[in-house]
Amino acid sequence: MNVLVTGGAGYIGAHVVRLLRRAGREVLVADDLSTGSADRVAGTPLVRVDLAEASSVEPLAAACRRHGVTAVVHLAARKRVDESVARPVWYARQNVGGLVHVLRAVRAARVGTVVFSSSAAVYGCPDGSPVGEDDALRPLSPYGWTKQAGEQLVRDVARSGAVRAVALRYFNVAGAASADLGDAGEHNLVTRALAGLARGERPQVFGTDYPTPDGSCVRDYVHVEDLAEAHVAALDGLESGAPLRDAYNVGTGRGSSVLEMLAHLGEATGLDASPVAAPRRQGDPASVVASVDRIRDDLGWAATRSAEEIVASAWEAWSAAHRSATPPPASARRA
DSSP, X not given: OEEEEETTTSHHHHHHHHHHHXXXXXXXXXXXXXXXXXXXXXXXXXXXXXXXXXXXXXXXXXXXXXXXXXXXXXXXXXXXXXXXXXXXXXXXXXXXXXXXXXXHHHHHTTOOEEEEEEEGGGGOSOSSSSBOTTSOOOOOSHHHHHHHHHHHHHXXXXXXXXXXXXXXXXXXXXXXXXXXXXXXXXXXXXXXXXHXXXXXXXXXXXXXXXXXXXXXXXXXXXXXXXXXXXXXXHHXXXXXXXXXXXXXXXXXXXXXXXXXXXXXXXXHHOBOOOOEEEOOOTTOOSEEOBOOHHXXXXXXXXXXXXXXXXXXXXXXXXXXHTTTSOOXXXXXXXX
């Protein structure tokens, strides 16, 4: 199986590419490099293309034919909730339009297998936790809506008989498999807190009065390398012809609170990660943890890495990428 990975030069994509290549798969990357880096996928064929443009269809299809692609992992998408609220039409064009163009290209190239990158954002504010794949989908942001729409489109194409496909709903992805594959953004709790700590800033906790053991929000944090392994399991399952469901949660099935994650950060970095309490943010559910029975039973996949490993690996990658940065002030270091 030769695999096209769209968005393969990004944070998650580069992990998927490296794991596929390690497993002996031939890989082709499609990426516009707007947020990704070609250095992450050095030695892997790369098509630089903007998938949101209709003009991308033919060159992508031609590249798939040239490289004998038989499966696609579609990761390329915009993923910032705040940005999607400010630019909803652009997000629809980027995420839904980009998916349309990828599906047109892979159908033209007779690619028969699709793994679609979705998100727990499709659940919105769930009624309970853990959240199962059959629970109601009620996205709260344009970003979440684009993922729900993408799932529906992939499902419809699969039901037409054109492809076999599954959607993977990621929970809170963090960590790094190696120092060169760290998350360069500051858009999730771990990387945002790391960047702040390095500047001598104490992290904020939005809400400390939730009905959780320590009052802070609880989330399901999954190591990015575990996530990459879930993609390989999904491709293997589709290739085997086994009966699969439309969508699978990718999480640990265990929740970690914001305060717990910050405590892990303090231990990993040696910096003062004691938080500053801030008011709740509108729309933040108290607890969102994945039910992972389905992916374990159908694909034989389960996360194996702990929250402590996630934080330690994120810090190692972040510090390697910022070795020349000014060290944090002594006041930010733990006594």
